[in-house]
Amino acid sequence: MNQSLSLPCWHCGQTAPQGAFPARTPDGMRDACCPGCAAAIETIYGMGLDDYYQMRQDRAPTPDSRRAELDLALFELPDLLAPHSTRLADGERLRFQLTGLTCAACSWLIEKALHDQPGVRRASVNLAGMTLTIDYLGPAAARESARRIQQLGYGVSLPGDPVATAAARREHKRLLGRLILAGLGAMQAMMYSAALYIGVFEGRDAVYEWVFRLASFAVATPVVFYAGWPFFLGAWRGLAHKQLTMDLPIALALALAWGGSLVAMFTGGSHVYFDSAAMFVFFLLISRWLEHRQRQAIHDSYARLSDTLPRAIRRLTDSEPEWVSLRRVVAGDRLMLLQGDVIPVDGRIVTGQGALDEAALTGESLPVTRSVGEPVSAGARLLEGSITLEAAGSAETSQIARIAEQVELAQQERLDVVRDWHRIAPLFTGAILILAAVTMVWHWAAGPAQAFEYTLAVLVITCPCALALAVPLTLSATLGTALREGILVASPRQLLRVPDIGGVLFDKTGTLTLGRFTLVEYRSTSDDDREWLLSIAAALEWNNPHPLARAFQELPRHPAISRICPDGSGISGELGGQRWRICGAPDHARPGTTCLQLCCEGGTRLLLWLQDTLREESSMVLDALRQQGLMLRMATGDTAASADPVGQRLTLDEWRAGMKPAEKTRWLQQLETREPQMMVGDGINDAEAMLAARVSVATANATSLAQRAAGLYLLRDNLHALPALPALARLCHRTVRQNLTWALLYNILAVPFAMAGWIPPWAAALGMSASSLLVTLNATRVTRWKLSCS
Amino acid sequence: MEIVLLLIPLALLFLAGAIWALFWALRRDQFDDLDNAAWRVVFEDREQRVKRKRRGQDDDGGHP
Numbered sequence: 001m002n003q004s005l006s007l008p009c010w011h012c013g014q015t016a017p018q019g020a021f022p023a024r025t026p027d028g029m030r031d032a033c034c035p036g037c038a039a040a041i042e043t044i045y046g047m048g049l050d051d052y053y054q055m056r057q058d059r060a061p062t063p064d065s066r067r068a069e070l071d072l073a074l075f076e077l078p079d080l081l082a083p084h085s086t087r088l089a090d091g092e093r094l095r096f097q098l099t100g101l102t103c104a105a106c107s108w109l110i111e112k113a114l115h116d117q118p119g120v121r122r123a124s125v126n127l128a129g130m131t132l133t134i135d136y137l138g139p140a141a142a143r144e145s146a147r148r149i150q151q152l153g154y155g156v157s158l159p160g161d162p163v164a165t166a167a168a169r170r171e172h173k174r175l176l177g178r179l180i181l182a183g184l185g186a187m188q189a190m191m192y193s194a195a196l197y198i199g200v201f202e203g204r205d206a207v208y209e210w211v212f213r214l215a216s217f218a219v220a221t222p223v224v225f226y227a228g229w230p231f232f233l234g235a236w237r238g239l240a241h242k243q244l245t246m247d248l249p250i251a252l253a254l255a256l257a258w259g260g261s262l263v264a265m266f267t268g269g270s271h272v273y274f275d276s277a278a279m280f281v282f283f284l285l286i287s288r289w290l291e292h293r294q295r296q297a298i299h300d301s302y303a304r305l306s307d308t309l310p311r312a313i314r315r316l317t318d319s320e321p322e323w324v325s326l327r328r329v330v331a332g333d334r335l336m337l338l339q340g341d342v343i344p345v346d347g348r349i350v351t352g353q354g355a356l357d358e359a360a361l362t363g364e365s366l367p368v369t370r371s372v373g374e375p376v377s378a379g380a381r382l383l384e385g386s387i388t389l390e391a392a393g394s395a396e397t398s399q400i401a402r403i404a405e406q407v408e409l410a411q412q413e414r415l416d417v418v419r420d421w422h423r424i425a426p427l428f429t430g431a432i433l434i435l436a437a438v439t440m441v442w443h444w445a446a447g448p449a450q451a452f453e454y455t456l457a458v459l460v461i462t463c464p465c466a467l468a469l470a471v472p473l474t475l476s477a478t479l480g481t482a483l484r485e486g487i488l489v490a491s492p493r494q495l496l497r498v499p500d501i502g503g504v505l506f507d508k509t510g511t512l513t514l515g516r517f518t519l520v521e522y523r524s525t526s527d528d529d530r531e532w533l534l535s536i537a538a539a540l541e542w543n544n545p546h547p548l549a550r551a552f553q554e555l556p557r558h559p560a561i562s563r564i565c566p567d568g569s570g571i572s573g574e575l576g577g578q579r580w581r582i583c584g585a586p587d588h589a590r591p592g593t594t595c596l597q598l599c600c601e602g603g604t605r606l607l608l609w610l611q612d613t614l615r616e617e618s619s620m621v622l623d624a625l626r627q628q629g630l631m632l633r634m635a636t637g638d639t640a641a642s643a644d645p646v647g648q649r650l651t652l653d654e655w656r657a658g659m660k661p662a663e664k665t666r667w668l669q670q671l672e673t674r675e676p677q678m679m680v681g682d683g684i685n686d687a688e689a690m691l692a693a694r695v696s697v698a699t700a701n702a703t704s705l706a707q708r709a710a711g712l713y714l715l716r717d718n719l720h721a722l723p724a725l726p727a728l729a730r731l732c733h734r735t736v737r738q739n740l741t742w743a744l745l746y747n748i749l750a751v752p753f754a755m756a757g758w759i760p761p762w763a764a765a766l767g768m769s770a771s772s773l774l775v776t777l778n779a780t781r782v783t784r785w786k787l788s789c790s
Numbered sequence: 791m792e793i794v795l796l797l798i799p800l801a802l803l804f805l806a807g808a809i810w811a812l813f814w815a816l817r818r819d820q821f822d823d824l825d826n827a828a829w830r831v832v833f834e835d836r837e838q839r840v841k842r843k844r845r846g847q848d849d850d851g852g853h854p
Contacts, residue, residue, distance in 0.1 A: 051833075051836055051837070054836075055832075055836065103829075104825060104826055104828075105833070108829070108830065108833045125823075125826065126822050126823040127823050127825050127826045128822070128824070129822070129823070173816055173817075176821060177812075177813055177816050180812045180816070184805060184808060185805075188801075204791070207795075208791065208794060208795075211794065211795060211798055212798070215798050215799075215801075215802060218802055219802070
């Protein structure tokens with residue numbers, strides 16, 4: 001049996017060689033692609049939850065077994081757990097952050113699986129926020145629940161800053177409460193006022209009219225003062241800082257409408273405007289709500305990114321390892337690191353040696369071997385071997401922590417949603433107040449009641465509702481559309497800047513290339529059949545975590561090889577009593593490739609050349625970008641030997657190799673002085689340059705630090721979205737412009753009529769609503785955009 | 791027309807009730823996740839059916 005068949009994995013859908021990882025189920029064998037998936041299938045069937053496979057709408061994610069143990073360790077450290085749990089009358093409540101949820105079936109699966117967990121009383125998954133809340137008794141229940149979720153194939157960790165999250169949730173609830181109250185109240189107030197406007201009470205007993213006015217007062221008052229409270233607060237805060245904010249005319253209109261109507265009610269005035277006030281609050285809150293939701297969505301997407309550095313690590317005390325939180329590490333601590341771990345702090349190796357993947361840090365695509373006495377940097381991943389590390393300092397002092405800090409700062413700035421129109425707010429506000437005052441003075445001769453009515457009409461009709469809705473609504477529609485097409489916009493501001501860019505700077509490894517090796521050529525150096533030799537090589541490399549080994553994953557494997565084990569610089573195994581070994585052959589390497597040799601009892605039998613392959617779509621995407629008149633450049637930390645072939649193949653305008661992160665940043669800043677640039681990257685080494693760029697994009701396989709640093713990140717593992725970005729940004733710009741023009745035009749046209757007293761306040765409120773509706777409908781047109789048609 | 795004097799306060803009471811109910815739901819996180827609730831019904835339905843089938847009391851005849 002030389003040929004092995006490939007099937008889709010029953011769990012995650014990736015290619016699974018038949019029989020490689022069988023999962024035993026009551027319905028027979030299922031093929032999995034890795035031990036993680038096999039375990040997930042067995043767990044799910046074992047619990048009788050196999051319905052999941054029929055109900056799900058999407059494939060499950062491939063479990064990341066490398067993080068499993070580290071993630072579980074989080075739930076053993078009280079000082080990490082404590083800030084996230086709340087004490088209940090009987091037990092505790094804890095929130096988990098989940099990853100890998102694809103549809104409602106996933107949340108059903110998790111809830112069901114935890115239902116029977118001893119010590120767990122209640123478990124509920126929030127699919128929108130990808131969080132899980134459990135009520136449990138006893139510390140073991142939390143850890144066991146986390147383990148169970150992992151067995152199902154999902155990622156689990158602790159959510160971000162618990163205080164900030166709780167505050168955000170409270171604010172979200174309060175705003176929703178205000179919106180509900182305003183909506184219900186406004187509808188009721190309108191109803192009562194409609195009766196008053198139509199004049200059903202003319203010629204009847206005055207008591208009826210009075211009852212209706214009283215009812216409309218009763219519903220509008222909580223709307224104005226509870227639901228509308230943020231506007232009063234905003235106006236007051238603005239005044240305290242000597243600034244005219246948009247909230248000021250709103251608060252003024254509300255106070256005038258409510259106060260004036262109250263006076264009219266008791267003095268027998270002709271009209272009350274409680275309904276206008278309530279409607280006003282409702283429409284304004286809708287725009288606030290949209291804005292808030294958008295900000296929350298951005299924030300949540302950040303929260304779901306896994307931490308770049310582990311939060312828990314094994315520290316050696318008296319040579320016995322114990323889990324501690326990363327924050328507790330100090331200089332001189334000895335940390336134990338096993339295969340697959342990410343180095344948590346900068347330090348020096350004291351025992352052992354290992355192959356480290358520093359691609360994310362330096363751009364170097366091949367792993368480097370480090371041994372005793374050599375320094376290692378936080379953020380690198382240990383691919384092979386195990387080492388003991390002596391920390392050079394605490395976690396905050398490492399190089400990567402400094403970058404992370406900058407990224408964090410940039411994020412904070414980004415969460416202040418786009419409110420560029422707020423620059424015109426003081427002008428606009430000033431103009432409204434002046435117009436209102438002029439109206440009041442102009443009509444004063446006709447009596448205070450008349451003057452008041454006209455002034456109110458001016459304040460309502462000039463309401464910046466449509467203006468306030470124009471930007472958030474359009475952005476919200478654009479961001480939603482982008483998300484549907486696989487682009488996550490973390491910074492709307494950056495998306496809007498895309499049409500201005502004059503050039504794109506790419507990273508190489510993992511961005512233009514797959515960061516993944518493939519076999520380009522192999523040659524037998526003896527009389528043996530080269531396919532037969534290749535199957536031996538594939539069998540030896542199978543299940544090796546080294547990036548080079550991935551090139552062999554889908555090749556047919558020789559089934560009879562036994563005793564496969566890594567031996568430092570290569571892998572060896574036995575076949576028919578002979579010892580076979582695969583290792584590097586640097587002497588035979590050609591430019592841009594890496595060479596391996598397969599030896600039998602010391603003699604070379606097969607030479608293999610591997611290459612980091614270009615992404616399939618790279619050249620097409622780059623051509624499309626070039627057609628838009630963009631200069632294409634590449635900066636890589638890799639050697640010139642591997643960078644040049646890529647640069648030539650893609651006919652880039654300029655490329656530089658061997659660049660350190662700071663050099664990349666400097667080059668980008670130089671380019672930025674000439675014209676705005678877009679930076680596309682995936683590694684920690686690109687993060688700094690991304691922060692300096694006008695627009696930054698992280699690819700789907702990027703490290704979480706790079707994703708946090710980027711303003712946009714691609715959710716699908718290809719570059720197809722890049723050439724479409726300018727079109728989407730232009731569409732958004734155009735729609736915003738249309739909306740703003742309409743809103744301003746409407747205000748300018750309607751104001752003279754209102755000032756002249758031709759528009760009653762109820763008509764003003766209606767006109768304002770119609771204007772807002774138009775803006776809303778126009779914004780939804782953006783959602784028709786598709787990636788393929790641009 | 792006098793009935794209005796009774797109906798309007800009644801309507802206001804209903805409104806107050808509705809608002810209270812909505813705030814009650816809000817406080818209990820009922821609006822946190824709107825997608826999940828819609829699906830849960832379907833899952834529980836399936837679960838019931840599977841349970842019945844396993845007990846060998848599959849009477850609905852839907853599956854041969």
